[in-house]
Amino acid sequence: MSATLQRPAPSAVLTSTPIVAVLRAKHAKEYAPVIEALVKGGIRSIELTLSSAGVFDAMPDLLQAYGAEAELGIGTITTKAQARLALDSGAAFLVTPTTDPAIIITSTAANIPVYPGGLTPTELLTGWNAGATAVKIFPASVVGPGYIAQLRGPFPDLQIVPSGGVTLEDAPAWISAGALAVSMGGPLLQDAFLGGDPQQLTKRARDLTDTIRAATSARQPKGNEDRP
DSSP: OTTTTOOOOOOHHHHOOOEEEEEOOSBBGGGHHHHHHHHHHOOOOEEEEEBBBHHHHHHHHHHEEEHHHOOEEOOOOOOOHHHHHHTTTTTEEOSSSSSOOOHHHHHHHOOOOOEEEEOOOHHHHHHTTTOOSEEEEEEGGTOOOOHHHHHHOOOOOOOEEEEESSOTTTHHHHHHHHOEEEEESSHHTTTTTTTHHHHHHHHHHHHHHHHHHHHHHOOOTTTTTTTT
């Protein structure tokens, strides 16, 4: 990473509650009640994916309604142009499914946290060296939480967010392994966009928040892993 390049820090919102809820729907007009249910359950970092139609058009109203309670980021960004539109729309963070240094640099130049996706050590280190806030292991279900320890051998400073196949059951194990946060879509949302009960979504969010905070509290401080 260039000596003049700043690495945006993760938000206080994310470090306090290290969960990113990933929202995918046919259209962004479906997002509001789901965001409301998640916020009631304590999850306050929410990724709005560009695989849903109308995200940029919906952002002003969503920010007005929920911007004081949650940070709304934009994900599934695959081009520099999309990154610029996301920043202009007020996104609190950017997420990509692949490692594209141009997108990362666009976000870091605006001092906005960015989480680029990758799986191999080469991809993850490339994203980190470009200035990523943390690298997103994607799809995380392919490797499992033990992958973090393997990566930390050669790359001890690497900050990691697993995404893709992270379940309610194994999310705490990722935190215990040293993940900065966990990113979760379907296992958390389940039928939320299919007429599911918002109260059940709020309960899942609250239960997940409790287990993740417990895992975070139980985790040893970095550098103490080998101490008795």
